[in-house]
Amino acid sequence: MLMKLDAFRAAVPNGYKAPGDPGYWAITHAPGLKDAYPEHDLPDLVAWHVTREGAQPISVSVEPEITGIQQLNDHWPVEELQNTRIMLIGAGSIGSATAHALAGYGVGHLTLIDPDRLDWHNLVRHTSARKHIGRHKVTALAEELASLRPDTAVTPLPLDVIEHADHVRSLLADTHLVVCTADGVAPRRVTGHLARRAGLTAVLACVLQDGALGEILRLHPWPRHGCITCRRQSLAEAGGLDPEPALDAGYGTGTRHRPMTAVGSDLHLVAQLAAKTAVATVLERAGHPDQRLPGEHALLGLRRQPDWAPPFNLDHTAELRWRPAIPPRAGCPTCEAP
Ligand SMILES: [Zn+2]
Incomplete structure (x- = not known):
């Protein structure tokens, strides 16, 4: 007018x-x-x-006095999460999206562990842009998060969880929860082992069967909760299968990353579920019973897979199945006290 x-x-x-x-x-x-x-x-x-x-x-848009995660203070436990320190092992396709999701929930500190550099074939699934090609994935991710989610402090460490296990172990004293999105059996087992020894809960995320299934395992360091090896062996003995070896079929052949048919957004869906599992774990412990999860093992259908052995036989895309923990097996070097 x-x-x-x-x-x-x-x-x-x-x-x-x-x-x-x-x-x-x-x-x-x-x-x-x-x-x-x-x-x-x-x-x-x-x-x-x-x-x-x-x-x-x-009309004029004026920068408000409060921006960022503090805007959600009335509706979301911002304070608890700002004081939470999560270690994320694996900064690949799932890991990069998990880091973004954790920061979006308001987690105050992320330690990122991954030795890899961003390569051309990563671009189709990774959250990082082309301009970061050749840089460590953790460094690129830290830079992105600093501009997108400045309420989250990020420590990028280009370390290998196996090769630098002692360094990683020393960082766990200052960590509340560990999330592992690294591919391969060995990094997942080592992460589970280190976390359990440190008395920490670990959340492991991956896709199985060339991207047909997303999987989240929550490993509490509790007597009745078995480690990843115990859980896989119990399933295999019950007539199921152990999907773990397929996760690093490329090891020893010179191709570290086996070709994966999963599309980026499917992997990011798994990442969101991994971040939600991690944050719900922290919040339930901090006195928010409304964040309780229905189980310790989640399977998310990305393509229907009815012929697979239970519990991996999901009938529908986007089906979400939660299962309880499986107890440790006698003699397990991870589950039994040292
Ligand atoms: Zn075990």
Whole structure:
């Protein structure tokens, strides 16, 4: 709605100047307006395009005093999560999306562990952009999160969880929960072992059967909760199968990453579930029973797989199946106290 120039000039107590051609932009500040007319919800800052025809008001977006995760303070346990320190092992396709999701939940500190550098074939599934090719994935991710989610402090460490296990172990003293999205049997077992010895819960995420299934394993360091090896062996002995070896079929052949048919967004769906599992674990422990999960082992259908052995035989895409923990087996070097 164009305001006549005379009326605009009369309403502006100082600073007014007559517009030439093609006019000018101005901002008016009327700090008392809100109090004078509370029923109208008037903005105290308005921009104007002032020309010889009149003054055209334009709404102004003002940076609020509170931005970022603190905006959710009334609806979400921001404080608890800002004080939470999570170690994420694996910064690949699932890991990069998990890091973004954890930061989106407001986790205050992430330690990222992955020795790999971003390569061309990663781009189709990774959250990092092409400009980061050749850099360590953890460094690229830390940079992205710093600009997108500045409430999350990120420590990027280009370490291998097996080769640098001692270093990783020393960092666990300052960690509340571990998430592992690394592919391959060995890194997953080592992560589970290190976390259990440190008295920490580990959340392991992966896809099985060339991306047909997403899987989340929550490994608590509790007497009745078996490690990943115990759980897999118990399933295999019950007539099922052990999907673990397929996770690193490429080991020893020189191709570390076996070709995977999973599409990026399917992997990111698994990542979201991994982050949710991690955050729910932290929050339930902090006194939020409404964050309790239905089990310790989640299977998410990405393509229907009814012929697979139970419990992996999901009938539908997007089906989510939760299972309980499986107890440790006698003599397990991870589950039994050292
Ligand atoms: Zn075990």
